[in-house]
Amino acid sequence: MTVISASDLSLTFQTADGPVHALKDVTLDIGKGEFVSFIGPSGCGKTTFLRVIADLEQPTAGSISVNGMTPEQARKTRAYGYVFQAAGLYPWRTIERNVALPLEIMGVSKSEQKQRIERVLELVNLAGFGKKFPWQLSGGMQQRASIARALAFDADLLLMDEPFGALDEIVRDYLNEELLKLWAATEKTICFVTHSIPEAVYLSTKIVVMSPRPGRVTDVIDSTLPKERPLDIRDTTEFLEIAHRVREGLRAGHGEV
Amino acid sequence: MTRIWQGNAGPVTVVVAAIILIWYVFVVVLNAPWERDQAARAGTEISFIQLVKNTMAQERPVLPAPHQVVAEMWDTTVNKSITSKRSLVYHGWITLSATLLGFVIGTGLGILLAVGIIHNKAMDKSVMPWVIASQTIPILAIAPMIIVVLNAVGLSGLLPKALISTYLSFFPIVVGMVKGLRSPEAIQMDLMHTYNASAAQTFWKLRWPSAMPFLFTSMKVAVAISLVGAIVGELPTGAVAGLGARLLAGSYYGQTIQIWAALFAAAALAATLVAIVGLGQRIVMQRMGGPA
Helix, strand or coil: CEEEEEEEEEEEEEECCEEEEEEEEEEEEEECCCEEEEECCCCCCHHHHHHHHCCCCCCCEEEEEECCECHHHHHHCCCEEEECCCCCCCCCCCHHHHHHHHHHHCCCCHHHHHHHHHHHHHHCCCCCCCCCCHHHCCHHHHHHHHHHHHHCCCCCEEEEECCCCCCCHHHHHHHHHHHHHHHHHHCCEEEEEECCHHHHHHHCCEEEEEECCCCEEEEEEECCCCCCCCHHHHHCHHHHHHHHHHHHHHHHHHHCC | CHHHHCCCHHHHHHHHHHHHHHHHHHHHHHHHHHHHHHHHHHCCCCCHHHHHHHHCCCCCCCCCCHHHHHHHHHHHHCCCCCCCCCCHHHHHHHHHHHHHHHHHHHHHHHHHHHHHHHHCHHHHHHHHHHHHHHCCCCHHHHHHHHHHHHHHCCCCCHHHHHHHHHHHHHHHHHHHHHHHHCCCCHHHHHHHHHCCCCHHHHHHHHHHHHHHHHHHHHHHHHHHHHHHHHHHHHCCCCCCCCHHHHHHHHHHCCCHHHHHHHHHHHHHHHHHHHHHHHHHHHHHHHHCCCCC
């Protein structure tokens, strides 16, 4: 079943320096339960594509559907959870109240809120930290709390925009592993923007390689790695071959400029 | 010995002592001519020691000595019943009530305008220039007109004075709250958009709490100028009560000691009001999870 379907999607920003083609003729289908990574240098439109899915940007040409609806309709049915580059937790709310934020807005009852907060904090390994304020947590823990917040209302689609980009590699490895477990446990569809090749290969069932000026898709790689992935899978030849193909795709995209 | 200098107490004491010393020097310098005149008129010589002594005990000095001001303040607060027309507490209360009423109205008005400005493009474009223009008019020029106009429509007493305070105090609130309500970062606004949150939800859950530090900072400025507004409101109206009236009466009758006492009372009142707002800020920020 297709969750996201884009065809000939283009988005041009009008700036003072003339038009910027953030996306050009992007055609892509994402199936239910897939883990799709978008990788490419800055300016390739990977974040813009995610923002179009989320109805945070409007395409200027082409069409896109999310769960068979327009992005706006999908947003209004709260079809997705969005995790930003920064955790963006409210400093005046405790972790559990931060996770409760979308639930409050959606009018979920207090008892149900409590139940869901407990469940998602457990999912991201933050059980027992609910009463802490964000400043009392490390950067990695804050980002996990923001993932919990995106999971709280149980949307089937999770959009993640370089969620671990600001974290150090050790924390990132750990969170990648956690994210795979979470994906296996929840069977959600995940769209994940990154500029790290190992991260993209390790996490994804499908890797979308993009290139800049204009932002477009240069390669779509279906991963042959098994669903069960310990961290040391990154040393296997299969992993390295996929990583190599991604690198080639990125280089090709650059060469055409 | 060294411990005294680590806190605030040491430096503050030194500065205050220095100010008082300089003050006493000026007392002698400024009040001496009158003493010499008196001596010359009486045809007597005056010794330097006597001159210095006299300059600090004049009834209507050019510059009263600190201890004279303190004595006057003590006399007009502790030694007078608070209902007496000569009590600084009585006059202070009159001014304080106008200050507080004006401050409350000004804060409310400022917040309302700021909310309008951030939610309405037309208001954003049209209101802000007027808000800024309003502050370029000297308050001394507009205060009598406010009093006269309101008097003509039957409003007199506390409210007209309070409205002059409002006129001054709403300004920092508008400016601070517009900035504060716009302070949430783009991703936090985007997040609200992804939740399909209504404007009201975005306001109460994101904009309002984000604006709190800005509100309190503005309120500190606003409460101090509210007091200025209330005092200014008392000056041109021939008010018989209030710190402003006290200042005016003092200057009519050359009661410099009374003027200085009223000035210090006003300064102490302003400092207290700012400190109370600051305390409120600390309490609210702590409740909002700030580091203790």
